Amino acid sequence: GAVVxxxxxxxxxxxxxxxxxxxxxxxxxxxxxxxxxxxxxxSLMLMATSNEGSKATYEQGVEKDKFLINxxxxxxxxxxxxxxxxxxxxxxxxSARDPxxxxxxxxxxxxxxxxxx
Amino acid sequence: xxxxxxxxxxxxxxxxxxxxxxxxxxxxxxxxxxxxxQESGKGPQFIIDIRSNMDKRQGQRVTVLLxxxxxxxxxxxxxxxxxxxxxxxxxxxxxxxxKLIFGQGTELSVKP
Numbered sequence: 001g002a003v004v005x006x007x008x009x010x011x012x013x014x015x016x017x018x019x020x021x022x023x024x025x026x027x028x029x030x031x032x033x034x035x036x037x038x039x040x041x042x043s044l045m046l047m048a049t050s051n052e053g054s055k056a057t058y059e060q061g062v063e064k065d066k067f068l069i070n071x072x073x074x075x076x077x078x079x080x081x082x083x084x085x086x087x088x089x090x091x092x093x094x095s096a097r098d099p100x101x102x103x104x105x106x107x108x109x110x111x112x113x114x115x116x117x
Numbered sequence: 118x119x120x121x122x123x124x125x126x127x128x129x130x131x132x133x134x135x136x137x138x139x140x141x142x143x144x145x146x147x148x149x150x151x152x153x154x155q156e157s158g159k160g161p162q163f164i165i166d167i168r169s170n171m172d173k174r175q176g177q178r179v180t181v182l183l184x185x186x187x188x189x190x191x192x193x194x195x196x197x198x199x200x201x202x203x204x205x206x207x208x209x210x211x212x213x214x215x216k217l218i219f220g221q222g223t224e225l226s227v228k229p
Contacts, residue, residue, distance in 0.1 A: 006160075032215055041125050043206060043219045044161070093160050097215060104149050104210035106217055108160035 002098045003027050006109035013084055014117055020080045021112045023094030029074035030096035034106060035067070038091045050077040084116045125204060127224045136194040136227075140207030140220045145188060147218075148211035152181060152192045155222075156203045164192070169211070194225075202227045 003026040013019050023033055033050040048069055049057040056069035068080040077096075081088055091113055095106035130136045142150065148169035153161035167174045167181045167190075174181050180193040190207050204224045208217040 002163075004160075034216070043221050046216060049214075049216065091158075095160075104213075104215055104217060105151060105163065105166060107163060108153075111158070111160045113158070 002096075002107040004094065004096050004107050004109040006094055006112050008112060009110060010113045010115075012115045012117065015085050016083055018080055018082045019084055019114060020078055021092055021094075021114075023077045023079070023096070023109050025075045025096045025107075028096075028098050030077075030098070031074060032097045033071060033077040034095045035069060035077075035079050036093045036095070038093060038111075044093065047079075052077075081114065084114070086116045089114055089116045125222050125224045127226060129226045129228060130197050132197060132199060132227055132229050134197055136192075136197045136201070136225060138192045138194075138205050138223045138225065140190040140192075140223075142188050142190055142207065142209040142220065143218065144209060144212065145185075146212045147209035149209070150181070150183060150190050151208045151210070151217065152179075152190075153206045153208060154201075154203045155206060161206060164205075197225075197227050199227045199229055201225060 005024045007022045031052045035047045036044040038044050046059050047062045050069045050071040052071045058064045071077040091111050093111040095108045151166040152164040154164050155161045165176045165179050165181050167183050172183050178195045182191045204222045206222045207220040210217045
């Protein structure tokens with residue numbers, strides 16, 4: 001159980017374009033999902049908390065207008081990187097909490113490698 | 118804030134030996150801790166967790182030890198195998214509104 005998928009797994013785009021990344025919980029409903037980015041040889045950095053049916057909560061320093069998050073259903077959250085630039089190239093990972101669990105356990109997707117040319 | 122490492126500490130062990138990966142956590146109010154394994158190019162994979170009312174928990178070939186006095190967490194892997202080669206992250210939670218704070222990670226390399 002607690003399987004999280006992401007799509008696409010890898011994307012290459014031109015500078016100035018927008019990219020959408022999907023995160024799905026496959027076998028459970030997730031009222032809360034999280035989006036992280038990770039640079040090579042570094043830890044995971046939380047970008048935002050995605051709440052089903054309400055606005056996402058962004059971490060300090062993360063531009064909400066650049067990283068648009070939508071959590072329209074209990075199994076899907078999307079992250080859109082708008083007007084992407086080379087410095088946005090990174091590994092983006094989502095996670096979801098399994099509601100029946102009383103702990104803060106998060107189950108992670110496989111990640112999306114974004115390369116902006 | 119989140120703990121972000123500038124470079125990863127590394128641990129190299131011989132196949133069959135036991136591995137011990139250490140982590141110092143930051144918030145004394147944290148009451149839940151998790152170890153994740155991340156292989157290259159993949160998302161983190163849950164290994165084992167422990168609540169603050171325990172000081173030891175065992176899984177299959179893994180043991181997590183928690184020392185709240187010094188805010189220290191360790192992951193012990195018995196009979197380390199080449200497939201254990203990965204980056205291991207500790208994470209703390211329980212007081213962040215569902216958020217987890219990740220440690221900087223340790224890269225484990227298993228020599229055959």
